[in-house]
Amino acid sequence: MTTALIIGGGIAGPATAMALHKAGIRSVVHEAYDAAADEAGAFVTLMENGLDALRAIDALEPVLDRSFAAAGVDFTSSSGRDLGHVPMGDGRPGGATPRTLRRASLYRVLYEEAARRGIDVVHGKRFTGATTTADGRVVASFADGSTAEGDLLIGADGLRSTTRRVIDPDAPGPRYTGLNTVFGYTRDSTAPASPDGYRMIYGKRSFVGYTTAPDGETWWFVNMPGPELSRTEITGTTSDQWRERLLALFAQDRTPAAGLVAATGNTMISSNTYDLPRLPVWHNGSMVVIGDAAHAAAHAGQGGSMALEDSVVLAKCLRDVPGVPQALAAYEGLRRERVERVVAMSARMGDDKMPSRLKRALRDAMMPRLLARGRPGTPGWLAGHRIEWQEPVTVS
Numbered sequence: 001m002t003t004a005l006i007i008g009g010g011i012a013g014p015a016t017a018m019a020l021h022k023a024g025i026r027s028v029v030h031e032a033y034d035a036a037a038d039e040a041g042a043f044v045t046l047m048e049n050g051l052d053a054l055r056a057i058d059a060l061e062p063v064l065d066r067s068f069a070a071a072g073v074d075f076t077s078s079s080g081r082d083l084g085h086v087p088m089g090d091g092r093p094g095g096a097t098p099r100t101l102r103r104a105s106l107y108r109v110l111y112e113e114a115a116r117r118g119i120d121v122v123h124g125k126r127f128t129g130a131t132t133t134a135d136g137r138v139v140a141s142f143a144d145g146s147t148a149e150g151d152l153l154i155g156a157d158g159l160r161s162t163t164r165r166v167i168d169p170d171a172p173g174p175r176y177t178g179l180n181t182v183f184g185y186t187r188d189s190t191a192p193a194s195p196d197g198y199r200m201i202y203g204k205r206s207f208v209g210y211t212t213a214p215d216g217e218t219w220w221f222v223n224m225p226g227p228e229l230s231r232t233e234i235t236g237t238t239s240d241q242w243r244e245r246l247l248a249l250f251a252q253d254r255t256p257a258a259g260l261v262a263a264t265g266n267t268m269i270s271s272n273t274y275d276l277p278r279l280p281v282w283h284n285g286s287m288v289v290i291g292d293a294a295h296a297a298a299h300a301g302q303g304g305s306m307a308l309e310d311s312v313v314l315a316k317c318l319r320d321v322p323g324v325p326q327a328l329a330a331y332e333g334l335r336r337e338r339v340e341r342v343v344a345m346s347a348r349m350g351d352d353k354m355p356s357r358l359k360r361a362l363r364d365a366m367m368p369r370l371l372a373r374g375r376p377g378t379p380g381w382l383a384g385h386r387i388e389w390q391e392p393v394t395v396s
């Protein structure tokens with residue numbers, strides 16, 4: 001029986017393990033930390049395509065139970081003008097409504113589901129390197145001195161992937177997009193509630209989004225242009241300091257953003273935003289990268305969904321295509337064009353968040369008319385993507 005070593009217990013790691021389990025392939029997930037990934041305090045939205053990938057591995061229901069609907073977005077200009085509404089999905093019948101949940105909750109659900117299916121997840125295993133044996137098997141090494149052997153190794157180790165560099169020492173690293181993000185949570189906001197959806201605010205020097213959870217708590221984020229934050233700035237900047245900086249950033253706006261931030265206590269966390277537009281080498285015969293390790297999109301709200309799609313497609317390839325190298329090549333063939341298209345779209349979305357003065361004026365004038373014509377929120381090719389588990393993968 002084939003055994004896969006999975007490196008990384010974030011989103012793609014446990015999802016791949018469940019997909020492989022469904023395909024009859026054994027795997028063990030090796031996670032560096034004692035608990036799941038960092039920046040877990042942030043929240044994520046899973047789009048229809050990501051939810052569909054969860055459905056394909058019978059893991060949709062528990063995610064629906066821990067999340068709430070993100071049906072649409074209302075846009076506001078820096079002057080507080082309503083710019084219109086757009087649905088979050090592509091609006092096709094049968095598609096699940098996108099869902100918002102804490103990143104930590106998503107990790108927890110995936111771990112619980114994996115455990116329920118008897119999948120091994122081992123913690124405290126920081127992958128450091130791997131060698132391939134004469135018969136094509138992989139021996140992985142970990143920082144604690146231990147090793148593990150399998151028929152293939154799947155690098156689901158995120159943006160700063162070690163596997164990526166093991167496969168190709170010249171692999172590019174993530175690219176800073178020029179925007180950093182602060183997240184926060186408050187129950188005392190004066191901002192109008194936005195249940196079942198988001199309000200997105202185009203500030204003069206910021207882009208702000210918020211939604212209201214079913215228990216009344218407001219979850220918000222602010223994107224702002226600036227130099228890449230150092231690790232010390234990320235861990236050492238207090239909520240009071242962020243509040244002061246953000247309120248200065250909103251000084252020229254007349255929107256609910258200042259009220260949100262002013263009402264937020266000690267819950268603010270910050271991060272940089274990165275993408276990874278094109279990784280030349282995805283696999284080397286017995287090792288492969290998936291999720292953020294292979295491609296990362298910073299602004300499309302699709303990173304998690306893409307990681308879930310990767311997981312299901314890779315498992316189908318390993319199920320249907322004889323030979324590990326051939327299956328990995330088939331996986332790349334099915335995924336590369338789509339994920340690179342998403343990263344390119346995401347980069348354009350990032351640019352649109354901080355346009356020039358002229359472009360901002362044009363957007364404020366044109367957007368209400370465009371949205372009134374019923375433009376779909378997410379393009380059909382993206383949100384409408386469906387993966388049929390039963391449909392076999394064939395290679396020509």
Ligand SMILES: Cc1cc2nc3c(=O)[nH]c(=O)nc-3n(C[C@H](O)[C@H](O)[C@H](O)COP(=O)(O)OP(=O)(O)OC[C@H]3O[C@@H](n4cnc5c(N)ncnc54)[C@H](O)[C@@H]3O)c2cc1C
Pocket residue numbers: 007008009010011012013030031032033036037038039042043044045046047103125126127128156157158159160161162181271290291292293301302303304305306307
């Ligand atoms: C602040 C923030 C907000 C986001 N919002 C959204 C959103 O709204 N919608 C969306 O779809 N996506 C969003 N994303 C992106 C999404 O979280 C990622 O695309 C997704 O987590 C990628 O999944 P992954 O499994 O590839 O990587 P990760 O979830 O990052 O998991 C990688 C795992 O590998 C582990 N690891 C790393 N190195 C090693 C090693 N050497 N050995 C062993 N284990 C290792 C890490 O500890 C981690 O657990 C957001 C990301 C951030 C940072």
